[in-house]
Amino acid sequence: MTAEAVVEVTRGALVESLHRGHVAVVNAKHELLYSVGDPQKVIYARSSMKPLQAIPIVETGAADHYRFSDADLSLACASHNGEEQHTERVEAILDRTGLAIADLKCGTHNPKWEAAYRALIKSGEPLTEIYNNCSGKHSGMLATAKHMNESTADYYKLDHPVQQRILQVISELTEVQESKIVIGVDGCGVPVHGVPIENLALSFAKMANPSGLPERRRNAVERVTAAMMAEPEMVGGTDRFCTDFMRILNGRMFAKAGAEGVYCIGDKETGFGIALKVEDGNARATSAVAMEVLSQLGLLTDEQKEQLRDYHYPPLENARKEKIGELRPAFTLKEHIAASK
Amino acid sequence: MTAEAVVEVTRGALVESLHRGHVAVVNAKHELLYSVGDPQKVIYARSSMKPLQAIPIVETGAADHYRFSDADLSLACASHNGEEQHTERVEAILDRTGLAIADLKCGTHNPKWEAAYRALIKSGEPLTEIYNNCSGKHSGMLATAKHMNESTADYYKLDHPVQQRILQVISELTEVQESKIVIGVDGCGVPVHGVPIENLALSFAKMANPSGLPERRRNAVERVTAAMMAEPEMVGGTDRFCTDFMRILNGRMFAKAGAEGVYCIGDKETGFGIALKVEDGNARATSAVAMEVLSQLGLLTDEQKEQLRDYHYPPLENARKEKIGELRPAFTLKEHIAASK
Numbered sequence: 001m002t003a004e005a006v007v008e009v010t011r012g013a014l015v016e017s018l019h020r021g022h023v024a025v026v027n028a029k030h031e032l033l034y035s036v037g038d039p040q041k042v043i044y045a046r047s048s049m050k051p052l053q054a055i056p057i058v059e060t061g062a063a064d065h066y067r068f069s070d071a072d073l074s075l076a077c078a079s080h081n082g083e084e085q086h087t088e089r090v091e092a093i094l095d096r097t098g099l100a101i102a103d104l105k106c107g108t109h110n111p112k113w114e115a116a117y118r119a120l121i122k123s124g125e126p127l128t129e130i131y132n133n134c135s136g137k138h139s140g141m142l143a144t145a146k147h148m149n150e151s152t153a154d155y156y157k158l159d160h161p162v163q164q165r166i167l168q169v170i171s172e173l174t175e176v177q178e179s180k181i182v183i184g185v186d187g188c189g190v191p192v193h194g195v196p197i198e199n200l201a202l203s204f205a206k207m208a209n210p211s212g213l214p215e216r217r218r219n220a221v222e223r224v225t226a227a228m229m230a231e232p233e234m235v236g237g238t239d240r241f242c243t244d245f246m247r248i249l250n251g252r253m254f255a256k257a258g259a260e261g262v263y264c265i266g267d268k269e270t271g272f273g274i275a276l277k278v279e280d281g282n283a284r285a286t287s288a289v290a291m292e293v294l295s296q297l298g299l300l301t302d303e304q305k306e307q308l309r310d311y312h313y314p315p316l317e318n319a320r321k322e323k324i325g326e327l328r329p330a331f332t333l334k335e336h337i338a339a340s341k
Numbered sequence: 342m343t344a345e346a347v348v349e350v351t352r353g354a355l356v357e358s359l360h361r362g363h364v365a366v367v368n369a370k371h372e373l374l375y376s377v378g379d380p381q382k383v384i385y386a387r388s389s390m391k392p393l394q395a396i397p398i399v400e401t402g403a404a405d406h407y408r409f410s411d412a413d414l415s416l417a418c419a420s421h422n423g424e425e426q427h428t429e430r431v432e433a434i435l436d437r438t439g440l441a442i443a444d445l446k447c448g449t450h451n452p453k454w455e456a457a458y459r460a461l462i463k464s465g466e467p468l469t470e471i472y473n474n475c476s477g478k479h480s481g482m483l484a485t486a487k488h489m490n491e492s493t494a495d496y497y498k499l500d501h502p503v504q505q506r507i508l509q510v511i512s513e514l515t516e517v518q519e520s521k522i523v524i525g526v527d528g529c530g531v532p533v534h535g536v537p538i539e540n541l542a543l544s545f546a547k548m549a550n551p552s553g554l555p556e557r558r559r560n561a562v563e564r565v566t567a568a569m570m571a572e573p574e575m576v577g578g579t580d581r582f583c584t585d586f587m588r589i590l591n592g593r594m595f596a597k598a599g600a601e602g603v604y605c606i607g608d609k610e611t612g613f614g615i616a617l618k619v620e621d622g623n624a625r626a627t628s629a630v631a632m633e634v635l636s637q638l639g640l641l642t643d644e645q646k647e648q649l650r651d652y653h654y655p656p657l658e659n660a661r662k663e664k665i666g667e668l669r670p671a672f673t674l675k676e677h678i679a680a681s682k
Contacts, residue, residue, distance in 0.1 A: 012523070186659065188661070260358050261358065322530065
């Protein structure tokens with residue numbers, strides 16, 4: 001099976017560009033309910049794995065020891081904008097763990113939020129690791145290492161206990177053997193995990209419906225996902241789909257974007273886990289696909305769809321601020337036998 | 342015919358993302374020599390049309406009247422970085438035509454070149470139209486309108502003589518009737534032209550080998566393409582493929598990128614015109630496709646390939662400056678019967 005058309009990019013009368021992709025919708029019993037393209041396609045989950053990567057912060061006791069609030073835990077799951085609300089909180093977490101910005105091994109990139117970037121340039125202050133969208137995740141990894149009396153210098157390496165605990169969580173929640181998980185290097189230097197899209201969706205289904213998990217895991221999962229939904233501003237920030245989506249879904253669904261066109265959602269009410277990959281890796285198409293999947297599944301109210309319309313049909317403007325086209329979903333979910341069970 | 346895989350995006354052991362696309366290679370006799378995907382696919386040429394849009398600047402006499410140097414004419418074909426070398430030259434052109442920045446109707450966007458953006462923020466000066474990557478093209482359009490005693494207020498509208506002359510040039514060089522050209526609105530507010538990829542390639546073939554054109558057109562084409570090749574820094578700027586490519590091809594080939602994954606090349610030596618479109622619109626894949634097409638056609642020396650290697654196989658780095666993957670071409674040109682003639 002190959003990728004199917006998922007989003008058309010229009011300009012005037014033409015479809016100017018086309019995004020293809022893959023989608024899997026599963027439940028916690030690992031039944032494939034709906035798909036687009038190839039649900040078995042092995043993809044790197046990228047930052048969509050962050051909620052799973054945050055689980056050991058709770059399970060090791062680091063979250064309690066260092067008094068992680070919901071906002072702190074939500075920030076550990078973030079690909080944040082680098083706004084003040086994010087960078088100040090990362091600093092506070094580092095302070096409480098007795099660590100410093102220099103301990104973050106995530107590297108640097110400009111803050112995603114342009115106003116934050118402009119303020120940084122105007123200030124003349126140096127660009128540090130704290131602005132990296134993954135600095136919350138790295139702070140969580142560091143807190144765990146510190147709490148467990150492990151080295152904090154090489155927490156980003158695959159053989160470090162921090163990464164080994166994460167690998168085990170991912171293996172258990174995706175039901176992919178550790179040896180079968182494809183390991184690459186993520187944008188921030190830590191291991192990145194390749195699994196079939198269906199298994200990635202499964203991990204979100206198990207987080208949405210953790211009733212079948214051991215108690216300790218269930219408690220950690222519920223604390224992490226509840227934190228994301230309670231403090232969605234931490235997961236992304238201003239004008240970000242993850243944040244606006246979770247705010248409007250108001251405790252029902254948690255969601256996380258990943259680089260190269262990945263998006264994952266867990267729905268507490270149905271227990272569905274949804275994972276999608278835009279084949280070409282372009283993040284501009286992910287919210288349109290996510291919104292359309294939920295619409296076709298009948299999981300959104302008309303009011304929610306209206307509030308999130310610009311994520312469902314992202315308008316395209318030119319430099320003169322004229323609307324010259326839009327992104328529009330162009331697929332139909334394939335229903336599998338299991339969906340009727 | 343559907344789009345074919347053209348570029349794989351690797352990360353570690355996985356192909357993380359995939360770009361599909363279309364390619365056409367034709368000669369000035371409109372013989373299709375090589376293709377990938379669907380050479381009949383109708384696409385907006387976007388900024389790849391700029392060399393054609395510059396032709397009336399010469400043909401109307403505006404270029405002579407306002408003493409356009411090669412660099413000025415090259416800048417009229419540009420999607421420039423907004424570096425000082427570009428913005429100062431646009432100002433000089435506007436000065437000589439008795440016009441001002443406020444006459445540019447291209448709208449504003451941040452300068453592409455980050456150092457220019459940072460300098461602008463630090464200066465506290467306002468972001469004006471002059472930083473728009475199309476400001477050179479708009480200056481050329483304005484100069485033409487002024488020279489022809491036409492309105493300079495609405496030169497960007499389809500029914501203005503400036504745009505009608507451009508439409509005629511495009512129709513003649515692409516061999517697509519004016520009424521068959523799909524018109525949309527470009528990123529900078531002027532008409533954008535939709536034609537089959539093969540016809541877009543034809544226009545570049547005719548510019549590469551203009552011997553069959555009427556003398557006035559031939560002279561204008563030769564002046565425009567020679568200007569681009571003589572002053573490639575104006576067409577893009579620092580670290581831009583168009584610029585580095587034309588510098589290294591040293592007067593043999595001219596080339597121009599267009600938004601949404603378009604790229605066009607004219608080769609003076611063979612008379613080939615090449616046009617390509619990355620289906621999903623991602624510009625990151627265009628140089629890899631362009632370089633691979635030229636390599637398969639045997640049109641580059643080993644030295645040129647070596648000098649342009651990072652455009653052929655663009656490396657991917659993470660925020661820690663580690664190389665974590667690369668883009669690599671993944672297609673074979675299909676040879677058509679005409680190619681053996």
